[in-house]
Amino acid sequence: MPRDLCRAGDAIVFNDVSFSYSNGFALSDLSFTIRSGELALIMGPNGSGKTTVLKLMAGILKPSSGDVYLCGINTKRVKLSEVAKYVGYVPQNPWMAFFNNTVFNEIAYVARNIGLSKEEYEARVLEVSTWLNIAHLLQRSPHSLSEGEARRVSIAAAVTHDPSIVLLDEPTAGLDYLNKVDYVNIVQKAVLRRGRTVVMSSHDIDLLTLFPEAKVILLNNGRLSFNGYIRDLLSRAHLLLSNKLLPPAAIALSTYLNELLGIGAEGREPSVEELIERTVLRKDVIGELICS
Ligand SMILES: Nc1ncnc2c1ncn2[C@@H]1O[C@H](COP(=O)(O)OP(=O)(O)OP(=O)(O)O)[C@@H](O)[C@H]1O
Numbered sequence: 001m002p003r004d005l006c007r008a009g010d011a012i013v014f015n016d017v018s019f020s021y022s023n024g025f026a027l028s029d030l031s032f033t034i035r036s037g038e039l040a041l042i043m044g045p046n047g048s049g050k051t052t053v054l055k056l057m058a059g060i061l062k063p064s065s066g067d068v069y070l071c072g073i074n075t076k077r078v079k080l081s082e083v084a085k086y087v088g089y090v091p092q093n094p095w096m097a098f099f100n101n102t103v104f105n106e107i108a109y110v111a112r113n114i115g116l117s118k119e120e121y122e123a124r125v126l127e128v129s130t131w132l133n134i135a136h137l138l139q140r141s142p143h144s145l146s147e148g149e150a151r152r153v154s155i156a157a158a159v160t161h162d163p164s165i166v167l168l169d170e171p172t173a174g175l176d177y178l179n180k181v182d183y184v185n186i187v188q189k190a191v192l193r194r195g196r197t198v199v200m201s202s203h204d205i206d207l208l209t210l211f212p213e214a215k216v217i218l219l220n221n222g223r224l225s226f227n228g229y230i231r232d233l234l235s236r237a238h239l240l241l242s243n244k245l246l247p248p249a250a251i252a253l254s255t256y257l258n259e260l261l262g263i264g265a266e267g268r269e270p271s272v273e274e275l276i277e278r279t280v281l282r283k284d285v286i287g288e289l290i291c292s
């Protein structure tokens, strides 16, 4: 599978995919496409199947029925080691995947194992760790890192071999808003700008406002409840609520103001400035409401 193939057309295709664990949980008949160079968010409440979907994308799990195609290749027909060349997977808990004695060895692991020369993988480790501001940690034990450092190291470990597709499981869990913004900048710089396809799983609704162009795949109890773009999802606040996702604050305020005064921005995310401007324009009505 030449890598360039993965940088055009469809990067990931789920075709009627179903999957069951022995305890009976099932993903049922999932069909969707993620195009090359696209950023996609897999969203849904706890236990809805987000990690399972990412593991199917990483080739770690194979569908019970249906097919998963990565860059046109059916994951059932190739070994995991082959899939690993094209996919970088950042697990939900970064420490779960660390098994090397130094950060350097952790970051170099996949690149070394898919056959890059020592010269090549050393240069890549240095490049990636400089982007991610972790070059000073290379000789540390991965188990001695702070959570933020560990998350950066696990991204580095997933992208050093230059995969076309990067999968990030709950990347912003436990980060405050400013660290999320910082994280978004890392993703833009280290991942998206290099033309990669990026898939993040999350139930963090802030990602909808931080990545407004993203494709969203919304899961509920293993079924697809939305497949489209953020602008279409945000106009359906009820869909977010019925999937136990609270709309971002600006959207909630807009929906409320729209219902009360007809001044929200239907169908898309309004800026705070826009809301203030519209509120000021209708100050007469607001005055009447306050007085009544
Ligand atoms: N290895 C496994 N064996 C059996 N059941 C599993 C396994 N992994 C996950 N499950 C079950 O499958 C369902 C979906 O789990 P999954 O981890 O995909 O959900 P999730 O949306 O990622 O949840 P979270 O938001 O908590 O990360 C859950 O009911 C979970 O208990």
Ligand SMILES: [Mg+2]
Pocket: 050, 051, 052, 092, 169, 170
């Ligand atoms: Mg999960």
